[in-house]
Structure formats: C-alpha cells, structure tokens
Amino acid sequence: MTEPNVIDNAGAVAYGNTIGGDLRQNVTVYQYVQEFIRARRLDGERIEALLRAYVPPRGRDRAAEVLGHRNAVALIGKEGTGRRTTAVHLLAQRGLTLRELAPDEEDGALPCEPGCGYLFNADSLGPGVDLEDHVVRLREQGSALAVWTTRDVRRDPGTFLADIGVELEAPEPERVFRTMLDAETGLDEAAWWRARPELEPLVKNALPGDVRRLVSLITKTMALRGCDDTAVGDLIDAYRNWDTYLQERFAKPDLDLRTRVLLITVAMLEGAPEAVVYEAATALGELLDLGPGEGRGLAGAGVRGLSAASEVTRDADGTVRFAKPAFATSVLDYTWQVYPLVQEQMRTWATALPGRLRTGDDAVLARLARTLADLADRQRDLVLIQEATADWAAAPGTRPFAVEALVRAALAPGIGRRTRRWMYDCAYDRRRPDAILSAIAEACGQYGSVYPENALTRLRHLAAADSEQVRRAVREAVTRLAGNEQHRMRVLGVVVTSAKSPKSATAFCGAFLDIVATRDTDGRLTMLDEAASGRSRRFTSMLSQGWQAALINPATADRTREVIAAWLDDALFALRAGDAGRTRAHTVIGVLGRAADGDARYLPRLVRAVNEWHDRADGSETRTALRQAVISIASSADPLAPATERKGAA
Numbered sequence: 001m002t003e004p005n006v007i008d009n010a011g012a013v014a015y016g017n018t019i020g021g022d023l024r025q026n027v028t029v030y031q032y033v034q035e036f037i038r039a040r041r042l043d044g045e046r047i048e049a050l051l052r053a054y055v056p057p058r059g060r061d062r063a064a065e066v067l068g069h070r071n072a073v074a075l076i077g078k079e080g081t082g083r084r085t086t087a088v089h090l091l092a093q094r095g096l097t098l099r100e101l102a103p104d105e106e107d108g109a110l111p112c113e114p115g116c117g118y119l120f121n122a123d124s125l126g127p128g129v130d131l132e133d134h135v136v137r138l139r140e141q142g143s144a145l146a147v148w149t150t151r152d153v154r155r156d157p158g159t160f161l162a163d164i165g166v167e168l169e170a171p172e173p174e175r176v177f178r179t180m181l182d183a184e185t186g187l188d189e190a191a192w193w194r195a196r197p198e199l200e201p202l203v204k205n206a207l208p209g210d211v212r213r214l215v216s217l218i219t220k221t222m223a224l225r226g227c228d229d230t231a232v233g234d235l236i237d238a239y240r241n242w243d244t245y246l247q248e249r250f251a252k253p254d255l256d257l258r259t260r261v262l263l264i265t266v267a268m269l270e271g272a273p274e275a276v277v278y279e280a281a282t283a284l285g286e287l288l289d290l291g292p293g294e295g296r297g298l299a300g301a302g303v304r305g306l307s308a309a310s311e312v313t314r315d316a317d318g319t320v321r322f323a324k325p326a327f328a329t330s331v332l333d334y335t336w337q338v339y340p341l342v343q344e345q346m347r348t349w350a351t352a353l354p355g356r357l358r359t360g361d362d363a364v365l366a367r368l369a370r371t372l373a374d375l376a377d378r379q380r381d382l383v384l385i386q387e388a389t390a391d392w393a394a395a396p397g398t399r400p401f402a403v404e405a406l407v408r409a410a411l412a413p414g415i416g417r418r419t420r421r422w423m424y425d426c427a428y429d430r431r432r433p434d435a436i437l438s439a440i441a442e443a444c445g446q447y448g449s450v451y452p453e454n455a456l457t458r459l460r461h462l463a464a465a466d467s468e469q470v471r472r473a474v475r476e477a478v479t480r481l482a483g484n485e486q487h488r489m490r491v492l493g494v495v496v497t498s499a500k501s502p503k504s505a506t507a508f509c510g511a512f513l514d515i516v517a518t519r520d521t522d523g524r525l526t527m528l529d530e531a532a533s534g535r536s537r538r539f540t541s542m543l544s545q546g547w548q549a550a551l552i553n554p555a556t557a558d559r560t561r562e563v564i565a566a567w568l569d570d571a572l573f574a575l576r577a578g579d580a581g582r583t584r585a586h587t588v589i590g591v592l593g594r595a596a597d598g599d600a601r602y603l604p605r606l607v608r609a610v611n612e613w614h615d616r617a618d619g620s621e622t623r624t625a626l627r628q629a630v631i632s633i634a635s636s637a638d639p640l641a642p643a644t645e646r647k648g649a650a
Contacts, residue, residue, distance in 0.1 A: 033404045033446055036370070040411050041450045042088065042098045050085050051092065053183040055176045055208065057082045058169040064090055066164055072135040072145040074122060074153055074161050077168040080209025083148035084119070086168060091117030091146055097486075102451040104420055110134050111453055111490065114141045122147035122161070124417050132160035173206045180215045185222070192227045193218055199232070202239055214239055220325040234325055242330040250338070260335075261285050266312055267331040268350060268371050270321045272364045276357055277320055283356050287345045332375050347384050351391040354398040369401040373408035377415045385409045385419055393439035406443035411450060420454060427461035430470075437462055438473040445477025452487050456494045463504035471507040478511035479518070488530070491515075492542050499549035509556040512546040517563045525570055532587040540591055547595035551605040561609040564592065568613045568626065575622050585626070593633025606634050 039046070057077070067073040067090050075083040091098055096117030103110055103120055110118070112134065125131075125147075135145055153161035170176075181190045193199065202214060217238050225231035237245055250260065258281075265281040272280075313323045322328055336343060350372050354365050369388075376384040385405060392402035409419040423440050426432050441462050448455025455477075463474045482491040495515065498508040516527045531540050550560040571588035574581030592610075596603040614627040 033407050036408055037411070037446065037449055042100055047088060047092060047098065049183070050088055053180045053212075054085050054089055055082070055171045055179050056089070057086060057171050057208070059166050060086055060089075060168070063166040063168070064093075066166055067094075067144060067146065070135070070164050071139045072131070072160075072164050073147075074165045075146065075148040075168050076152055076154070076165050077148070077150070077170075078207065079150060080207035081168050081170050082208040083168055084121075085208075087119040087146035087148055091119060091144060094144060096144060100450070102416070102420065102454045104417060104424070104454060108457070112137045112141055112143065113490075114143065116141070116143040117146070118143065119146045119148075122149040122153075123151065135160075170207050173203050173208075173211055176208050176211045177203045177206075177215070180211055181218070184215050184219055189222065189227060196232050198236060202236065217326060224323065224325055238324070238326040238330070241333065242324070242327060243334070246330060246334045250334070257288070257290055258285065261288065261290070263311070263331055264335055264346070266320055266322065267328040268353075269364060269368060270328045270371075271319055271367055273318050273359070273361070274314060274320050275318075276359045276361075276364055279357055280353055283353065284345070284349045287349050288342070328371070329374070329378070332371070333378060336375070336379050343381075347381075347387055350384070351388045354392060354401060355395070365398070365401050366404060369404040370408060373405045373412065376405075376409060377412035380414055380418075382409075382415060382418050382422060385415070386422065389436055389439055390433075393435040394433070399435070399439060399442075402439045403442045403446065406439060407446045410443060410447045420458075423458050424461070427458040430462070430465050434465075434467040434469045437465060437467070437470045441470060441473035441477045445480040448477070448481045449484060449487070452481055452490055455481065456491065460494065460498050460504055463498060463507035471510070474507045475510040475514060478508065479514040482511075482515045483518070485530075489539065489542075492539070492546070496542050496545045496549065499546060499553070505549065505553050506555045509546075509550045509553040510559075512550055513556060513559050513563050516543065516546065517566060525567065528567065528570060528584065528587065531591060532584040540587070541594075543591045544594040544597075547592060547606075548599075548602050551595065551602050551609075557605070560605075561612060564606075564609040565613040565616070567592065568610065568630070572623060572626055575626065589626070589629045589633055592630050593636075596634035598635055603634055607631055610634075 059075075059077075063073050063075060063086065073087075073090065075086055077083050088098065094117060097115055098117050098119065099111070099113075101110065101118055101120040103125055116138075118138070131145070131147075138145055149161075152165070152167070153159065154165040154167075156162045178190075178194060181193060185193070199214075203211065206214070214235075217235055221231050221235045221238065225234055261284050262277070262281050265277050265284060269277055269280055311322060311324060311327070312320055314320050322331075336346070350368070353368060357364070359365070369392075372384060372388055376382065388405050389402045392398040392405070406419070406423070409415055410423065412419070423443070426437060426440055430437060441459060444455035444459050444462075448459075459474050459477055462470055465471060465474075478491065478495060482488050482495070492515070495508050495512050498504040499512055501508075516525070518526045520526050520529070527543065531543060547560075547564075550556050550563075553560075567588050571585040574584040574588075592606065596606040610627050610630050614623060617623065
C-alpha cells in the first residue's frame with residue numbers, strides 16, 4: 001500500500017494570551033482537550049491504528065472500483081459497519097493527504113485542494129451541495145472523495161450519489177474480534193480472551209463498531225482485574241451497561257437516597273479526592289431537598305459503604321474511583337433514563353459545581369467537563385452543553401472548562417452537528433453575552449484543528465461583534481489555527497478575505513499581524529521562513545494582501561508599523577549574514593513592496609513605516625539600501641515615486 005501523506009492537525013502550542021483567565025489553568029485544560037482531539041484527527045498514528053485493526057467489509061472491492069472510475073464513492077451501510085474506516089483505507093491506498101470534513105449546511109462550498117482525500121458523513125450534507133461538480137474539480141486537482149451514509153442512495157435514480165453508491169456488509173465478526181484484539185492487547189492476553197466461551201454470544205452477529213467497543217472494554221477490564229474469571233464477568237456486565245446489576249442495586253429497599261446520590265457523584269467526579277466527592281454529593285442532596293439529615297456529615301454509609309459493595313476503591317492519595325470497568329458511564333446513563341424527572345436537577349447541579357467546590361485542582365474540574373460533555377453526547381442533550389457554557393464561561397476561573405465541554409461536544413458523534421449548529425447561530429446573531437461568544441471563539445480555535453473550515457465559518461461571524469473581548473478571542477483562535485503548517489494556507493486565505501470586509505476587518509487584521517509576527521522556538525519569524533523557502537507564489541501573494549488590509553485599517557495601523565519593523569530587522573540581519581541571507585531579505589523586500597504596488601491607498605502608509613524603521617537607528621549603508629529597495633518595489637507603478645520615498649503621509 002502506498003504510504004499516505006497525512007495532515008497533522010496538532011495546532012499551535014499553547015500561548016500566553018488568555019481572555020480574562022489564568023495561563024496555568026488554560027495550559028492545563030489545553031493539554032486535556034488536545035488528548036481528546038488527537039484521538040479524532042486523522043494523523044499518521046491514528047490512520048495506522050485504524051488500518052492495523054481493519055477487516056474489509058463485503059463490498060470493499062466494488063467500492064475501490066467505483067472510486068477508481070468515478071473519483072468518488074458513497075459507502076452505504078448501518079452505523080458500525082466500518083464505513084468510515086473503509087473510506088480511510090480506500091483514500092490512504094491512493095497516497096492522498098487525508099482530510100475529514102464536517103460539512104454542516106451553513107458552511108458553504110466544500111474545499112478543493114491538490115492531492116487530498118476528502119471524507120465525511122453524507123447524512124449531514126446540505127441539500128444545496130452539488131457533489132458531482134465538486135468531484136470534477138477534485139479530479140482536476142488530483143484529489144478524491146469518499147463519503148458514507150445510512151441511506152440507500154441507490155434508490156434515488158438519476159442522482160450522483162446513486163451512481164457512486166456501494167453497499168457494505170459487515171465482515172465476519174469473529175475475524176474482526178481476533179484482528180482488533182491482536183491489535184490492542186499482547187499475544188498472550190489476546191489468546192486468553194479469545195478462548196473465553198462466555199464471549200461467543202457477544203461476538204456472534206456483532207457489527208465491527210460493537211466489536212471495537214468490546215475490545216476497548218477488555219483493555220479497561222484488564223487494567224482493573226487482569227485476566228481471570230472475575231474479569232470475564234465484569235466485562236460482560238460492562239458490555240451490557242451494567243443494566244441488570246443497576247436495576248437490582250437501585251431496587252434494594254436498603255439503598256437510601258443518600259447512597260444513590262453518592263453513586264451519581266462518584267460517577268460524575270471519578271478520580272476526585274474523597275472530600276470533594278462528599279462536598280459535591282451534599283450539593284446534589286440539597287437540590288433534591290434531602291437536607292443535612294440526622295448526623296449531618298456522618299449521615300449514610302459514605303464511600304466506605306460503596307467500598308463494601310465492591311463498587312468503589314479509595315486510592316492511597318485519597319481519590320475515589322469505581323472498581324468496575326465503565327461503571328461511571330453506566331450509572332449516569334441509568335439514572336438519566338430511569339429517573340427522567342431528576343434530569344433538570346442534575347443539569348443544575350453539574351453546571352453549578354465549579355462555583356460550589358472549594359478544590360483548586362484543575363484536573364477535577366476538567367474531569368467534570370469531560371464527563372458532562374460525554375453524558376450530553378450519549379443522551380443527545382444539547383441543553384446540558386448550553387447551560388454549562390452559560391454558567392462556566394461567565395467566570396474567568398471556569399471559562400477553560402466551558403471551552404473543553406464545547407470542544408468535546410462539537411466533535412462528538414451523537415451531538416456534534418447540533419452543537420456546531422448552535423455555535424453557528426450564536427456567532428451569526430451575536431446576541432448572547434460576550435463571555436459565551438468568547439468561549440465559542442476559543443472552542444473554534446481548538447476543534448478547528450480537526451474541522452478548520454467549519455470553525456472558520458463561525459469565527460468569521462464572531463469577528464463582526466462589537467465587543468473587543470470577542471474580537472480578541474477570534475484573533476487568538478485564528479492565530480492558533482494558523483499555527484498548524486498544514487492548515488496555514490486555508491486559514492491565511494480566510495484571514496486575507498475577511499480582513500478586507502468592513503464587519504470583520506479589525507479582528508482579522510489583528511489576527512494577520514499576530515500570524516506574521518509569530519516566532520518559532522529559535523526566535524525566527526515563522527511566516528517569513530515559509531515565504532523564503534519558496535513555498536508558493538500564492539502564499540507570498542496572500543501575505544502581501546494581508547499587509548495591504550492591515551496598513552489601511554485604523555485600528556491596526558500602529559501595530560502594523562511595529563511588525564513591519566520586525567520584518568525589516570530580520571531582513572537587515574539576513575543581509576549582514578552575506579549570501580546565505582539574501583533570499584530571506586529579498587523575500588521581505590518583495591512581500592512588503594508588493595503590498596503597496598504603487599497604489600495610493602497603501603504606498604504612503606508603507607513608506608511611513610519603512611522610514612520610521614530606518615530613522616530609529618544610525619543609517620548604515622545596508623539599512624539605507626534596504627529602505628530604498630522596499631520603497632522602489634512599492635512605488636514601481638507610481639510615476640511620482642521619487643516624491644514619496646522620504647515623506648510618506650500616514
């Protein structure tokens with residue numbers, strides 16, 4: 001198989017600018033959310049892991065034929081059949097750069113770049129998207145498209161999707177189980193689990209998605225139990241969501257309300273210190289009108305009672321967690337489904353916890369954000385995300401957790417599309433509080449490392465906000481997205497276009513200046529490095545257009561001159577380095593010079609910036625020559641060039 005080129009969506013490193021928050025906290029939460037994002041983007045490691053455990057479904061060969069002839073294929077099948085992994089497999093075989101999209105209908109035209117293999121769930125495709133014309137453009141770029149859908153599009157004769165539709169049927173589940181188990185566990189462990197006859201009913205007739213979940217639960221069970229008969233029983237219960245166990249547990253007359261509250265609290269905050277769990281349980285009890293009760297802090301059996309039931313363990317560091325695999329998610333889901341009247345209280349309780357708890361441990365609150373977002377996804381509860389965002393974004397100390405919950409929800413399989421649509425609606429009408437809009441912008445800067453076009457659509461609307469806080473959040477989010485080399489051309493294209501729009505000019509001109517002023521760990525200007533490496537004429541042209549927008553925007557005029565001075569300093573240093581630096585210096589001269597290009601809108605402002613830089617220090621011959629070279633290129637189309645070289649108007 002041809003080795004695929006892979007887009008690394010890692011994004012920029014954490015930066016020191018925060019929006020009313022704490023840098024240490026932002027970096028901590030950034031690390032948590034990046035782990036989640038890495039598991040969802042198609043980087044080299046992820047593609048290798050997917051294909052290592054891949055068993056082709058029936059219909060794969062026909063799909064490869066259609067993709068070869070039509071440059072596109074629509075994979076039809078039930079959820080869990082292996083449609084997405086087959087799309088990855090087919091495109092990776094062609095040596096394309098894989099890019100997964102989230103084409104929500106509000107996002108407009110699909111991207112079309114050279115050498116890319118695009119893939120997405122066609123069930124979310126807007127009705128106005130013409131895939132046939134898009135595929136023609138992809139072919140011209142040497143790119144291809146693979147989509148998947150649950151609809152039998154072949155029943156829509158005369159449509160493009162019908163022409164490229166191929167039905168997939170799940171492969172033999174026993175073979176899938178063996179392959180995935182070998183990929184995720186050691187040889188001895190895999191052999192031990194394969195030999196368990198109790199697992200045969202679970203594997204029989206299972207779809208690949210179900211088998212993947214079973215194998216994931218095996219790894220979690222082994223971490224708690226190793227490989228023994230007890231582990232097998234726990235695995236089977238976990239695969240069945242502990243449903244029978246929880247029915248019996250909650251039906252016991254001696255299971256008082258306080259114990260139920262404690263179970264729910266441990267599930268929401270698993271891994272938290274015991275004292276924090278008690279504090280949170282007290283808060284939930286108050287919402288449920290339990291009151292302190294007789295004995296107050298000594299009421300009920302406490303965590304020790306749950307330990308006696310072999311449900312909870314207390315680690316040496318005082319943290320509590322369940323002793324059963326995947327028990328936390330099962331407890332929360334069971335409570336949510338069996339006790340629907342408690343859902344409102346649970347929403348109120350969970351979203352109020354960060355302000356109630358006296359813990360200073362960011363890991364506890366980050367865990368809460370993750371658990372809440374995952375619960376919202378499983379239960380398809382967008383209200384839980386909306387309320388958490390409103391409550392947490394309002395305070396600097398909890399804003400990062402609002403961002404994490406939003407990122408996880410935006411990328412989640414069940415609630416992702418609805419979350420992104422809500423974020424779009426907020427960005428479009430801009431009627432929500434600034435804190436919510438800023439959190440949405442920051443979340444776009446994170447999940448945009450997976451779906452850049454989708455995030456940029458929302459950032460363009462947010463950039464038109466009147467609030468400086470929101471515009472600053474947009475600027476920082478866009479700068480973060482541009483920190484990824486593989487996204488940079490797309491991001492820069494949006495920045496340049498949006499910087500010319502009156503509504504979004506201030507935010508995107510600021511973002512452009514942040515991007516061109518970014519330095520790597522060695523202190524070198526990143527954009528200048530790329531431009532000097534001869535990346536493409538289109539890239540340097542976009543840089544010049546960005547300088548044009550920044551030069552004439554009143555809100556960024558002063559900073560534009562500062563960043564121009566930084567570029568000229570770099571060029572001066574390069575010239576003094578001799579022949580080795582001439583390409584770099586010539587790049588600065590060309591990019592800045594073409595930003596004016598003899599145009600009276602830009603030329604006087606550029607001349608002023610260059611002259612101010614020149615006059616900051618004693619004019620050496622090299623410094624003066626550099627000034628003259630930039631102005632010469634800038635004024636080449638202006639018949640009055642000599643008159644403007646020294647006295648540029650602001």
